Amino acid sequence: MPVGASHIRVAGRADGRKVRVGRMQRSANMARDPLAAVSTIVTPQSRPIPGRTDQVRNAAGGYVFGKDLWRKLEDFLILGTTGGTYYVGADRLTAENADVLFQAIAEDGPRVVELLTAVSTARPPRAPKQRPALFALAACYAKGDPDTRLAAKRALARVARTTDHLAQFFGYYKNLNGKATARGTAPTAGRSLRTALGSWFLAGSADDVAFKACKAAQRRTPQGERFALRDVLRIAHPVADDERRAALFGWIAGNVTDDRAREALPAVDRFLTARAVTGVAEAVRVVTEQRVPWEFLPDAMLREPAVWDALVGTVGMTALLRNLARMTRIGTLRPGREATRRAVDRLTDAAALRWARIHPMDAWLALRVYASGQARPGPRADRQTWQPVPAVLDALEETYELAFGAVEPSGRRLLVAVDSSGSMSYGAVHVGGSPVGTPYEVGCAMAVMLARIEQGGAHVIDVDTSVHASKVTPRTNLREIASWRPSGGGTDLSLPFTWAAEERMAVDGIVVLTDNETWAGRRHPAQALAAYRRSVSPEARVVVAAMTAAGYSIGDPEDGGVLNVAGLDATLPLVVNGFVRR
Incomplete structure (x- = not known):
């Protein structure tokens, strides 16, 4: 039923004439009987639906x-909490999600490990950053029971x-299960932690581990402390399973010569060749002739435009996308240069x-990162x-x-509703800084991508407290979106379903892209969806894509035809495709 339809109705009289029963008479009737205002069909979003205890x-x-x-935990693992939301600051949002994590660990720690591993290892990636999963894994190891710690130990090499x-x-582990020292915090390095760290050095072939060690033998913790693989090896004391791994452990610890490590491990040989480079010409030669990874080169060489000129043709496609900003910053990529032409060709x-x-x-994220000009x-x-x-x-x-x-398109008809309320304009989503x-x-x-994939089978609208025509089309130029501003105002996320019912628009799926901060409607989105299904499309499925890890959704969890997803998930079009096809 349209939102405005309940304001005025037509009643029949005995003499055949019709009279209009207006809002004042209806209000008077409700005043005489307050119970008449209680409805599970039409409930203002400022009140919970009667009988529902899960709101x-x-x-x-x-x-x-x-x-x-x-579901809250999954949202946290995908979205993290950096930057907060329009209504909730980052500190509070982080604290709330940390509480969710610890509660889940207490309830079923191994399930937490299984979930964080699935999110972390998904291909294409589901989470833009790995840190939430690593924090969750550290929490499982620090606060979990023996079964949880065993699961975390087995998952460490896959997640880290x-x-x-x-x-x-x-x-993260030091913060959660360390001990205070005069210099800060030290880890509680019991046998369990030592075996977990040791498993990292035993996962994959010896040359695979050597490659990772050569790419970065030293890093810093989130607290800014120095972290060296040599120190971790001394804590863990892993037992080598063959001569090549024994040579690797000895080389990392400083007990095996470079020559011996070169003989046993091709990755070490390539790394030492690259690290011995002292000039730009030599660096270019090892890149072009020996195809050494860019990560093996000395830091000084990675600041040289000519070296990246050579790397333009050898790095992987993903690495090329991620290093466009670096190559531009140091001068390798400039208008009219040969390196720019080759990068464009790739x-x-x-x-x-x-x-x-x-x-x-x-590709869209790479474009937006590069176009931002800052990180x-x-x-x-x-x-x-x-x-x-x-x-x-x-x-x-x-x-x-x-x-x-x-x-491939789903072959189904879609309505895509983008929340254009004021809260959706808050802050910025960050990728790689x-x-x-x-x-x-x-x-x-995301709406543009869905419209493009469905090849005319998707219609896009904007929604705040009313429905607006969207600028999105399958051929929308991606640069245009940067200049768009939401209509602002309040939020009524029942409107995509009410509008579709009023328009008699029969679709197979409705996708709502939102932060779930709805409040202004005269009925709940779930009620509006039920009405749409009754009157127009009984089998319509709904995907609610959350932009923030707020812990709630407009999607009814008891409705098997509603799917809640979260974040900058590169697989969202495929998720929508598969869900509406069922």
């Missing part, structure tokens, strides 16, 4: 469905895949993009700036276009 009050004052413990990840895990190679499985979302990789890092090269920006737009090559846009901009970008 909570959101930060805007409206009532929504509280997510269960495990690099030296940097291991340093973050170690730092970024617009459709076959290479398909082989590297570059997703349209990956701060860590809280203690200096702010970096660069002047984006127009040809590279153009190439990244083509990268985005080409990345759709292997994506660079601002990529507000939640509204990110929502619009």
Whole structure:
């Protein structure tokens, strides 16, 4: 039923004439009988639905469905808490999500480990940052029961895949289960922790571990403390399972010569060759002739434009996307340069993009990071700036276009509703320390991708306290979105369903991109969805994509036709595709 339809109705009389029963008479009747205002069909969002005990009050004052413990935890693992939300600051949001994590560990620690491992290892990635999963793993190890610690130990090498990840895990663990010292905090290094750290050195082949060790033998913890693999090896005392691994352990510890390590481990040989480079010409030679990874080169060489000129053609596609800003900052990529032409050629190679499985979302994020012209990789890092090269920006737009090559449409009709209320304009979503846009901009970008994938089968609207025509089309230029601003005002997320009912728009799926801070509607979204299904499309499915880890959703958890997802998930179009196809 349309929102306004309950204000005026037509009643029949015995003489055949019809009279209009207006709002005043209806209000008078309700005043005489307050119970007449209690309805499970139409309930203002400022009050919970009668009989539902699973609703909570959101930060805007409206009532929504509280997510269960495990959905809240999954949101935290995907979204993290950096930056907070429009209504909740980062400190409070972090504390609330930490409480969720510890409660989940107490309830079922091994399940926590299973969930964080699934989020961390998903391909394409589900989480833009690894830190929430590493923090959760450290908490499992510090606060879990024996079964939880055993599961965490087995998962460590899969979740902490690099030296940097291991340093973050170690730092979080010290905070959660360390002991105070004159210099700060020291870890409680019992047998269990030693075997867990040792498992990191035993996962994969000896040369695989050597490659990781060569890429980064030393990092810093989240607290800024020095973290060296040599020190970890001395704490862990892992037992080598073959001669090559024994040579690796001895080399890391300083007890095996470089020559012996070179003989046993190809990664070490390539690394030592790269580290022996003393000049730019030599660095270019080892890159072009021996194809050494860029991470093996001395830091001084990675500040040289000519070295990156050589690396443009050898680094992987993902590494190329991630280092465009660096290459621009140091001068390798400039307008009219040969290196810029070669980078553009690679970024617009459709076959290479398909082989590297570059997703349209990956390309969009790379474009927004590069176009931002700024980054701060860590809280203690200096702010970096660069002047984006127009040809590279153009190439990244083509990268985005080409990345759709292997994506198939669902073949279903979709309505995509982007929350355009004031809270969606708060702050910026950050990727790699660079601002990529507000939640509204990110929502619009996802809407563009869905519209493009569905090839005309998707209609997009904006929603605040009314429905607005969206600027999104399948051919929307991605640069345009940066200049868009949400309509602002309050939030009524029942409107996508009410509007679709009023328009008699029969769709198979409705996607809502929001922060779930709804409060202004005369009925709850779940009630409006039920009415839409009754009157228009009985089998309609709904995907609610949350932009923040607020712990609640407009989606009814008891409704099997509603899917709650969270964050900058590059697989969102595929999730929508698969869910509405069922």
